Amino acid sequence: MSNRDPFDDDVFDDHLDADALAEQREVRALLSSLPDPGPVPPDVVDRITRTLRTLQEQDAGRTPAAGASVVPITPRRPQHRPLWLAAAAAVVLAGGGAVVSQLASDTSATSTSASVAGSSASPERTSGDGARGVAPDTSGRVYASGTPYRRADLVRQAAALLAPSPPPAAERPGAAGLLMDSTALSACLRAVGAAAGSLLAADLGTYEGRPAVVLVVTGRSGREVVVADQDCRPGAATRLASAPMP
């Protein structure tokens, strides 16, 4: 598809007299001068994305959870960007706190996402339609709590992600703009050697002061916590730590 010169005579009928051709050129110039509509409005992108995601879920033999979130139709991340950075349709929080996204889970179909306002609130799983980032082949709780994970306390801290009432989220300015990207999450799981469907919980925080993603997965020998840096993708992931969990 190409943009052509609005005065390109190739587009005109071959059987026009001079006056008619002049009129044709005028109208073509007029039409060509109308402003471009611009990009697809975000709300249209969102509804189309949801529709396509629903189709995808149906194809996969799954019924999407109520209010299930979707992979937004937005420009792909450049490969060098950190896993968690995404531009659009984030679960945005009032007051700037943690971001919590419940990925589509067959076992928690009514819980889709939650946002936590303020710095002291705990991430809660509630229904809502503002969620984004369903993973087609991952399930589990996904948080961006900003929790400072420590080597000595890693297992206990990770276990808290599975608790009915997860621990309070640390204040994390800027976290509101983060988005869990299902594709990137799947890639991250592969990068650290975990199966795509093994995710129980993920949290965006720090590990020994370094930006990290903490993944609680089910492995062959049981649950384990795996910590990787946030630029977690095949070929680039740095596995910072791992430990079996009770």
Added chain:
Amino acid sequence: MTSDSDDASDAELLAAHVAGDPDAFAELVRRHQDRLWAVALRTLADREEAADALQDALVSAYRRAGSFRGDAAVTTWLHRIVVNACLDRVRRARARPTVPLPEREPASGRDEHASTEAALDVRAALARLPESQRAALVLVDMHGLSVAEAAAVLEVAEGTVKSRCARGRAALAALLQPDSPAAGPVSGSSAGSGNPATSSDVRPVPGGTPAPPSRVGSEGERA
């Protein structure tokens, strides 16, 4: 789909989607959605109608991807589906009764609005053309496609595209004449209200179609 999809061709993405890649179709949509949206909005001149048409089209493309034979570019195929979705909406809407407009209001005379009003006039006039002419003009004159590309999208001969464009331009010229009896009311319209299907601001053109162009060589479409 891995990050390699950034480099994959449209055809490769479509094939990957057919093969079950969960991300390939979304990537394809990302690449072309703005252009497809422009076609839909320009054809329907109504935001909501355009959104519905685009959604219908993409759903159709998603489901029909397996039937893509590769005899046209994927983007041509996508444009075709979008145009057809738009024209389906136009036809369905024309089957519904329309409400006659009140008499045309006098022009405001405000210079600062002149260009905007002119644009609205053009859009409203475009919306009154037969859908085949409208689609051809949208693709060729507004969207910048070559005649060959538009012919591929519309699945007609290049001569037919030229003929439709010529007739459409001539009809537009007549509609945009200030004193033309065919010039319908366009005042107070907006970009989203030009669709005769959904808007009440379009008065039917006598005879159901715009006056035929007086200086176009042929009434019929040439292939």
